[in-house]
Amino acid sequence: MKKKGLISTCIILAVAIFMAVYTGISFNKKRNFVEDVVTEGSAVTRTEKLSTYNKYLANTFGDVDIYVLEGEEPGGSALILGGTHANEPAGHMAAVIILEQFKPTKGTVYVIPDICKSGLSHNDPLEGTPQYLHFATKEGNTRTFHFGSRASNPIDQWPDPDTYLHTSGDWEPLHLAEGANTTQTLSGSEVRNQNRCYPGIADGTLTERVSYAVTNMIKTLKIDMVVDLHESSPEYAVNNAIVAHERAMEIAGMSAAITLDAEQGIKIKVEPSPVNLRGLTHRELGDYTDTFALLCEVGNPSQGRFRGFTDEELAITGKDPCYKVASEIHEGKLLYVDYSSGDFPLSLRVARHITTVAALIENMGYDYPDKEILIDNVPDYQEMVEADDIGLWLR
């Protein structure tokens, strides 16, 4: 190699090595970053590992903590899942605030705020998203949380197949609708989508193992209700909604119409769980266990396809000029959320989730007194919206 060629090669290699090392450190730091979940002063009575319900999950990256908030009086039980899609921060943050603030006096609330820990540990390529979100608490401390990916980290399960044939593994359905399929072909990358892997396979991929553990946990502990917290792009039709398995439709309907709309002025739709859309919590957990399976959606501009500059500020404030334009053209029919104010802040989204969870739990108690759960210290919706700062509800 000529001298000039050698010099240029060395320079280019040096730059490549520097980029690999610098970004490698950044990716590795995010991979190993542990969010501090504050249980001191909360109603958390104990924690246990998710691998309790799937031995194949033990010693893997997906083995997360289950936070148990047990009331003094026995009653019903509910499981709150946050972080299924780690690029939907309201789901994750609402679950964190629920575990730090809810104080059950009767019944038990189980909270898993980071059910897809693998998804939280990385970002989606091609999406330009931030790595972390920061919130200042009342005491002036800064708490840092992940902003992650919709899917599990490829380093936990690689490669993806070209297509993913979703199956129900060894599970036997308890409440399958007539004519429903139990398998479905999906795009290959959906094999890493936590919300397409239920009811799960015990020794499958990491994502399937986590789904299996959740299903088994619900069956073993006979959990009465499961609420999976999500967000969706403002242009997505299923928005500001509760998606309910058919057995949970009555609870969802009463919560939406009476507790949320009539009593608190919160408009929320109720959508039935599509019978042939497989792998989702609201479908599979309702079909394969006796739980009331529900999923909550709220609009999130930071994951939408119309969005402008993407950074932490967008995720927290929801302020986006592109969505403002979208809300004004074609009579606003392109969007399924009210974006007339020009923002859709995280505080509003988290408040909607927390209030909806409380309403669902409350209405389950009305319909099924033996499944009653009573909870104190539920953050007030109006207060959260007006404060516009969820850090005030973080310990």
Add this chain to the structure above:
Amino acid sequence: MTLTTIIYLVIAAIVFLSVLYNMLTKEERVVDKIACAMILVPLALRLLMIK
């Protein structure tokens, strides 16, 4: 780590080493060497299972 993952890491290593070999011995233009470097960086991170 599954057998499939190990096989793919071997494939990634073959591609990485081939690109590196070409960059060091075959490519003459600076822009072609930069093109090689663009491929080497993500492959290195995937081989080390960092990303």
Add this chain to the structure above:
Amino acid sequence: MTPYLITFLVMVGVFMFGCFALKWPVGVSMLAAALCGALEGMLAHGKGLGETLKEAARMMVEGEFGYVDTILTIACAMIFMKVIEDSGALDALSSLLIEKFHKVPAVLLILIMFIIMFPGMITGSSTAAVLSAGSIMAPVLLLLGLDNVTAGSIIAMGGLLGMIAPPVNTAALVICAGIDVPYVGFTGPLLLLTFPLAILFVLLLGLPKVKNLDYEKLKPALEKQDATRREYGVKIYIPFFVLVVLMIFFKVIAQRIGVEDIGMPVIFLISAIVGFFTGRKINPLKAVPEAIRTATPVMAILMGVGMFIEIMTATGVRGFIVMTCLEIPEVLWIIACCVSIPLFGAVSSFGACSVLGVPFAYIYGTYLNGNVVVCLAAISLIASVGDMMPPTALAGLFAAQVTNVKQYTKILKKCIVPILILLVWAGFVLVKSKAFSWAVFG
């Protein structure tokens, strides 16, 4: 949205300057465009220089991971191509097909087209189709008397249509994932959209050149190929059988019997390894780096595309493009769809599916009350044209490579009429999707 327009102009301007003025490879031009876009976009948004540099570096490398799996497939496909070329297997197959079918050239052309489409049909990738079956059929087409540009055009269009034809259509799967529609009932609409076009295009492009094929005049040109066939016999075809059998098993059967899909890279590699033992002697330590060197420009393009899309999304340019398309009056939406999706596909056809395909799927499937399955199928066909759009033009670029066409733009020019026919057909089906509801079954 003016700041986003400025960033868009900076990125496109730098890219075009790099490509056309400085004659840089496309991948490197995209890297430069992404870097400049990141700096301008983030600094203009009020971010500090330090933060901008850190985030730009992280995001540019992060974007590359959007295509890490794809470059492994391309690398292994190129290794397979090199092996079947060097081993003589390509020569032998060309000679065999022409001998058996020279009396019915139209049938031969249609058969060749379906063979080209086949890998795309079961992998959902035009690249796989062009690099595997396309490379195998290229010498056959050339020996039939087609010039290399026409042969390349047939292969490129076959790659596009194969990618969209059932059973696997990755473009449709991406859009299905974006709007939560199950991938069910697509077989009929996709067959209707692709097979008539496949037959039309191969006859349109190829029949005028081969209908008066004189096999006796052709025979002397096939001497080398015939000799290779005689020397190695049936065993020289084994790599092709292995490829087809593995593809069918792992893409169609395996998942249903609980066997893990090994993926196209491994399928190509196994077939290539078999090829080392069934024909002329090949030195793998020489062949593999040579094959990778051929693949490097395309792999670098994909890495550049990943960086480009990541920065476009982070700086708001992606949203700006989408909103600009949607601001167009409703009556012009079909034009916007048929123009913007292929144009965006110049960066990435699957990127176009996600960025623009999903919003248009909402519009036609939900807002305008069309048949959702037919709409998605039609939009996926429109998106396939992105694989022919410069500067990436993967299908065109690879087709040029397998037919030894120095400038792939010649193939693109030859394909203009077929592409226009495709867009008109897909646009028609999209607008009248309800009238095609009968095709949806399963």
